[in-house]
């Protein structure tokens with residue numbers, strides 16, 4: 001595997017407690033923002049002390065984990081805060097498909113964090129913070145939208161083809177996604193999107209890493225010492241127009257055999273992937289409802305205790321890709337995704353998050369997100385397909401999921 005690495009020096013890392021920094025997103029000085037924020041807590045970073053670009057591969061998580069362990073083991077670290085996320089941290093996002101060449105880890109030079117009433121600043125190296133580079137965020141202007149790889153009609157046909165394969169018993173579930181393109185007049189500033197997403201979806205993980213920006217409700221894995229937590233999502237309905245409609249939709253989702261089937265594939269696989277790694281593990285017998293501003297999901301909160309020391313990236317490797325974003329069986333679903341979506345998902349639906357020198361970290365599944373490239377944004381949304389799926393309903397569900405990022409871009 002050919003790696004592209006920038007880590008010019010031995011990292012000299014200093015973390016000190018600071019007065020409450022206020023809103024974390026507002027601390028980001030320029031558009032190349034790194035962020036992981038939920039309910040005002042989390043970490044934001046800027047500058048680059050080290051970067052690892054991976055060309056893909058089944059072993060991309062293990063390679064990243066090893067590189068980072070070496071980098072942090074050789075670092076000179078003085079961390080007086082000692083909480084998950086203090087000290088040196090790598091933000092990362094991985095390609096969904098092992099064939100995708102897009103995975104990246106970035107260790108920022110400056111990090112501001114907040115957790116449980118404590119706030120801290122981490123600096124790497126003694127370069128002065130380039131205050132001269134502070135750029136006020138500018139909203140996207142002159143937005144125009146176009147279909148991505150497949151038109152709405154072609155995507156519905158792909159869903160119908162998937163339903164056919166499922167009814168032929170070739171697989172149980174597949175998640176199919178599509179993309180949409182937004183073109184702006186000026187380069188898109190990630191911070192504006194982060195601001196809008198964090199305000200509108202405070203319960204989601206608002207993230208930004210090397211141009212991938214979004215607010216995901218799905219926690220792939222959080223590792224805090226020996227404790228691990230995950231939130232499995234699958235099964236979706238749009239929010240209602242009033243509380244009565246909302247309650248009715250929620251009840252219908254909860255009772256829907258199709259959505260319960262979609263959900264159980266994902267919850268069972270997460271259980272099976274974590275069980276060998278955990279001394280204790282709890283997965284609820286039935287899901288609960290998670291209500292977001294635009295959609296409701298069936299959700300299974302999973303908790304466990306690791307049987308032996310493992311970094312969060314090690315656990316990510318065991319979990320990705322779950323049937324929440326791929327399908328069952330995994331390899332057949334992955335092949336069908338390649339065949340029917342006819343696009344590279346890039347880092348959409350891959351793990352996104354952060355890991356620190358203790359191996360603690362939080363990784364979500366990169367959903368409700370866009371890949372920014374200068375003046376363009378590529379948005380993604382997908383839906384779990386099972387034997388009873390209806391292509392038109394799935395298209396409507398994907399449109400609803402796109403709305404989070406459309407709002408982030410349009411305001």
Ligand SMILES: C=C(O[C@@H]1C=C(C(=O)O)C=C[C@H]1O)C(=O)O
Pocket residue numbers: 175177218233234235236262297324325367368380381382383384385401
């Ligand atoms: C694939 C996406 O979401 C996933 C698919 C869901 C579903 O099919 O019901 C629900 C939550 C996510 O696990 C997406 O948002 O793009």
